[in-house]
Amino acid sequence: MSQIDIFTLEIIQNSLQAIADEMFAAMRKTAMSPIIYEVLDMGTGITDARGEIASSGSGIPAFVGVLDKAVKQILVHHSQPGEIEPGDIFITNDPHSGGVTHLNDVVLAMPVFVDEQLIAWTANIAHWNDVGGMVPGSLSTDAKDIFQEGLRLASVKLISRGKPIRSVMQILQANTRMPDFMEGDLWAGIAAVRGGAGRLAELARKYGTSLFLRAVDDFMNLGEKVTLKALEDAPRGRFNMEEPQDDGQVFKVTVEIKDTEVIVDLRDNPDQAAGPTNLSRDGTVVAAQMAFKAVTAPQAATNGGTFRPLKVLTRPGTLFDASAPAAEGFYFENLIRVYDLILRCLATHLPDRLPAGNFASVCATIIGGLHPDTGRTFTLVEPEIGGWGGERGRDGNSAMYSGLHGETYNCPVEVCEARYGLYVDRMELNDEPGGYGKYRGGRGIRVDYQVRSDGTFLTCGYTRSKVPPWGLEGGTDGSPNYVEVVRTDGRSERYSMVSGLILNKGDVIHVRTGSGGGYGDPSERSLEAVLDDVKNGYVSTELAEKFYGLRV
Known part of the structure; x- marks a missing residue:
């Protein structure tokens, strides 16, 4: 031919x-x-x-x-x-x-x-x-x-x-x-x-x-050739990681890197859940493919040949290979858990390629009800943005989507208020402490949605609400993801997973997404960078003194 x-x-x-x-x-x-x-x-x-x-x-x-x-x-x-x-x-x-x-x-x-x-x-x-x-x-x-x-x-x-x-x-x-x-x-x-x-x-x-x-x-x-070329200078061996989750379960992964093959073993994980957080085997393969792409040739084109060297092992009946008729509505949180677990497993072995942990949640926020101006049913479906981890040579990005969501955007306030029965009272970077290092983690966001009609409902699915994004090479952990509902009478309720929570006019939904983990010893951060952080509101003077040794 x-x-x-x-x-x-x-x-x-x-x-x-x-x-x-x-x-x-x-x-x-x-x-x-x-x-x-x-x-x-x-x-x-x-x-x-x-x-x-x-x-x-x-x-x-x-x-x-x-x-x-x-x-x-x-x-x-x-x-x-x-x-x-x-x-x-x-x-x-x-x-x-x-x-x-x-x-x-x-x-x-x-x-x-x-x-x-x-x-x-x-x-x-x-x-x-x-x-x-x-x-x-x-x-x-x-x-x-x-x-x-x-x-x-x-x-x-x-x-x-x-x-x-x-x-x-x-x-x-x-x-x-x-x-x-x-x-x-x-x-x-x-x-x-x-x-x-x-x-x-x-x-x-x-x-x-x-x-x-x-x-x-x-x-x-x-x-396939591009992937194999990228694997040439990767460390060879078997690498293990165990990580506790918000609900007390422990997720485990083993990654074996060979000359022409990478094996991701997820068989030793919990049985499938009675609720909607299960992941299909295909979904688990997708998560492994994303992590595999991140550590090989993230800038190159992706096609079927890209993943030929990747082998994914799962056990039927587990969270990561759920059998029918398992519910999978909130699959995305465990998909990103698998992705993040693999990256954490490899981060210390590939410090030039991988950053510290990011907020690593879709932070799915769903608010619905009747629009007070039109009487029509509305459903806001909003994956939220958050902070990415610091990495060698640079701070983490602020207010970005998780690795699962990539090239997507948050809904503009003007569109949100016009199409949905809500007011957006606040949208700014989250100033909660966390993510300190020689290179700090990026900041998450704080968004306040004010409910405009009785009978509105809230559903959300957040992880890393208790176990924060991980620091790397001496950096501190980031901050958590969560939702706080403040009622008109002043009562405050905190959630990470909730479905159909009924809200009434005047209630406010506070969305808080986490900062990424820090990279490197915080004491090694330059004085100029710390002063800029204080000036820009990334860190208070008190926390600058505590973590960076700055005297103001």
Whole structure:
């Protein structure tokens, strides 16, 4: 077979990235929910015909690892000839059957055909505000099984040869408390996969299907080569980590780094929970992939070849390989626990590559009720931002999303107040103590939401509320994540996990996210940096004296 010239390869490979980004832009600009068009709780991607990820758009990094697994399960469920045809679009959200995360995250996938040959898939995933279940917003800390969390869709055909299947559309409409938002977000996702599929078909026809497929395979092989190159100077051996959690459980991991393979062993962990904090095996693999990418080649492109050297071991029936019908609504907290556990395990062995611990929680904040101005049902779904750990040579970033959420944004105050029945009284950096070091941890945030109508509810899922972000190389631990509710009569209540808490007009929800851990001995921090910290409100004069030895 003749060699493909490097220029053509580069053009095709960069075209894949451009198409994925175009899909992302199309979905962002046409979605109805702020959680998608403002926060960007979404992701887009392209897989090859077998379901291996070939390219991805912006958005949540963890979602890149979801799309390939969803497509592979669609291929399993529709393996008979004629079951997958041009113009079809499939929908899935079941974490026990290809959906990977939880029922609110809905995947749409479209096969791409050229001359009746399946050459690729376009896919996207986005958080839908409500998919039924026992509470508005579909996320309940009281859920005991997945049936209580909403509508399950396991590789269901939504559109057949370009025409919507009316009965499926009716089922979707009947199983959400916010059908108008659901429909708007659904068609935004459909537009994105259709647009991407058209672009891919054009690309394959321009260069020829055979050349296109070879270029995709070459791109996969390049991903593997980049990873193996990055592993060359990594330390060899078996590394272990145990970490206590907020609820008293202990999570354990063993990471073994070999010449051409990295093995992450999570088998020795607690059995699956009766509540909604379980993680599917696919979800655990996603967490391991994110950590693996962080310590190998974080700046390089990601595709199916990137993760060929990674092997993940789990035990069925555990928190990290939950069996049906386990509830998984708050899966994201244990996904980020796995990610953070692996990074902590390796941080002391890779000090040039990894920082101290970050606030490491999605800090999912869900507030819903009736909008006092319009009478319409609203549901705010807001992952919160927090502080990252210091690292060798620099302070940690303040007010950033966790590693799970990546390229996403907080909802602007103006949009929040217009679309939701709330006032945002305060949004600023959190000045609670923590994260001191030669290089300090970044600060978390403090946000105050004032409730405007009786009968509003609060649901939240925070971890690192008791066990703070860890310091590194002598730095101090960061500060915790939590929510404080202040009632109109002055009573104060503190939460990290709560579901459907009823609030009334005038109550205030104080969100507090943590600072990252410090890096290095605080006494080695420069006087100029400490004075800047005091000036900018990162540390009080009293704490500057205590941790940095400064005399004011």
